[in-house]
Amino acid sequence: MKSPIAGRITATCTAAALAATALAGCGSGSGAGSSAGKELTYWSMWKDGEPQQTALKASIAEFTQQTGIKVNVQWQGRDVLTKLQPTLMNSPAADLIDNPYNNVKSKIPAGGAEDLGGVLGQKVSGEDKTVGEVIPEDLQKLAAVDGKHPMLPYVITCNSIWYNGARFPQLAKNPPATWQAFQQLVGKQKLALDADIPGYNASWYISLVIAKLGVGSFHQAAADKTGATWDKPQYAAAAAQVEQLAKGGYFADGYNASKFPAMQQKWATNKADFILMGSWLPSEAKTYAAEGFQYRTFNFPADGSPSTPVACQPSGWVVPAKAEHKPAAEQLIAFLYGKKQMQSYEDATASLMARQDVSVAPAAADIAALVKKNGTYMNADGVTADFSDWWTKVFLPLDDQLVTGKLSAADFIGKLKSQSADYWKRGQ
Incomplete structure (x- = not known):
């Protein structure tokens, strides 16, 4: 199957980015159109049949048993928000959906999502803690829009470089901390990349930009309507590294x-050595991984800064x-934020849960430690949420050519600058 959450969703996002989502209500459960x-x-x-679906289905059944509230659940798949969009401003076809942050911000029209800030003050079922107390504050902020909460995250997916610990046991204690050390390592090995997934390709260039210039730098360049920001030498240097x-x-x-x-599959069967991928990888690859495969990962190496935060995207619940x-x-x-429910989801999927007091599955232990140590930033530096149309029409086609060797670094930057300026001049 393809990526459970953000990786391929952001890669194929075609809806134009709207203005920052305006939110309705305050999560109180009252107001026009609501009914207990x-x-x-x-x-x-x-x-x-997906592990995530199996875990949620069991928790929903328990919720109904305890509360008597019937949940008419439909397992719509990744295009659930696209299906729901036409109904949002009148009579929504669903009272609750789940989706990645980038889709929530870019695809839900102004006034289409309830502010769930009030839910943060609700007690978790069967516990003394509130929802806000079990979700770390930094994750709440990562998933917020203008200080409000159109989505409450229950899982995050984070990018890192994965390998088989059984083949490279030395990397657990000594992962490459710089780009030079990384190049020396992979110069003797092979990187796996399914280049037909544009979002996978993009992760290489964006990660290198962030490693050089810091969080916000790729977003700043994307937002520059003149295209002049792309002239900074670090953007060209990152492109040159991808070209290499x-x-x-x-x-x-x-x-x-x-x-x-x-x-x-080549990576999971030891025919390639390293892969830059989201934290859904162990769950996705387990059906074809080689016997004894040990899922280990290290952070994208720094390149000009002491360390690089981890690119992550929260996914969570939205109430129209x-x-x-x-x-x-x-x-x-x-109810679903209950520790029992969060643990059952973790056990089934080896995910990174928003509730961080659950026991982490062995396959997720490395990435969980990286997040705790290095902190996070929004996947794709927030560009897929704020400029999804530019991302799809301008950046991804050029980046695909760079990653596949069809475009030089110099031509990539030149075209990115000119096409970005043309894009914004058209009034997009």
Whole structure:
């Protein structure tokens, strides 16, 4: 299957970015169009049979048993928000959905999402803690829009470089801390990359920009309507590093003509050595990984700074502003933040949970430690949420050519500057 959450969703996002989402209400469960009721409709981004769906299904059944509230759940898959969009401003087809942050911010129209800030003050079912007390404050802020909460996160996906610890046991204590050390390491090995997934390609360039210039630098360049920011030498230097990877034989043979998950499978069967991927990887690759495979990971190496924060994206629950059963939806959210429910989801998926007092699955231990040590920043530096149309129409096509060796670093920067300026001149 393809990426459970943000990686391929952001890669294929085609909806134009709207203005920063205006929010309705204050998560109180009151107001026009809301009713406590004894049922709600939940549309989920997970598909029937996926580990995430199995865990949520069991928790929802327990919720109904305890509260008597019927949950009409539909496992819609990754395009759930696209299906829901036409109904948001009138009578939403669902009272509750889940989705990645970038989609929530870029695809939900002004006034379309309830501010769930009030839910943060609700008690978690069966516990003395509130929802706000079990979600770390930095994660609350990461998922906020203008200080409000159109989405409450329950899981985060974070990018890092993965390898088989059984083959490279020395890296657990001595991972490459600089780009030079990383190049020396992979110069003797091979990087896996399914280059037909644009979001995977983009992670290389963006990570290098952030490593050089810090968080916010890629977003700043994307937002520059003149295109002049791309003239800074660090942007060209990052492109040159990607070009070196592409033309220097660092990627596994066939990466530029592969169809997902060919290269990922090559990595999981020890025919390639390293892969830059989201934290969903262990769950996704376990069906075809080599026997005895040990999922280990290290942070993207620094390149001019002491350390680099981890690129992450939260995914969570959203209540449409005009949902008919807001209180029931919010009650379900508070229930699902229970430690038992969060632990069952973790056990099934080896994810990074928003609730961090659960026991982390072994496959997620490294990435959890990286997040705790280095901190986080929004995946793609927030660009997929704020400038999704530019991302899709301007950046991704050029980046694909850079990563596959069809475009030099100099031409990449030149075209990125000119096409960005043209894009903004058209009034996009």
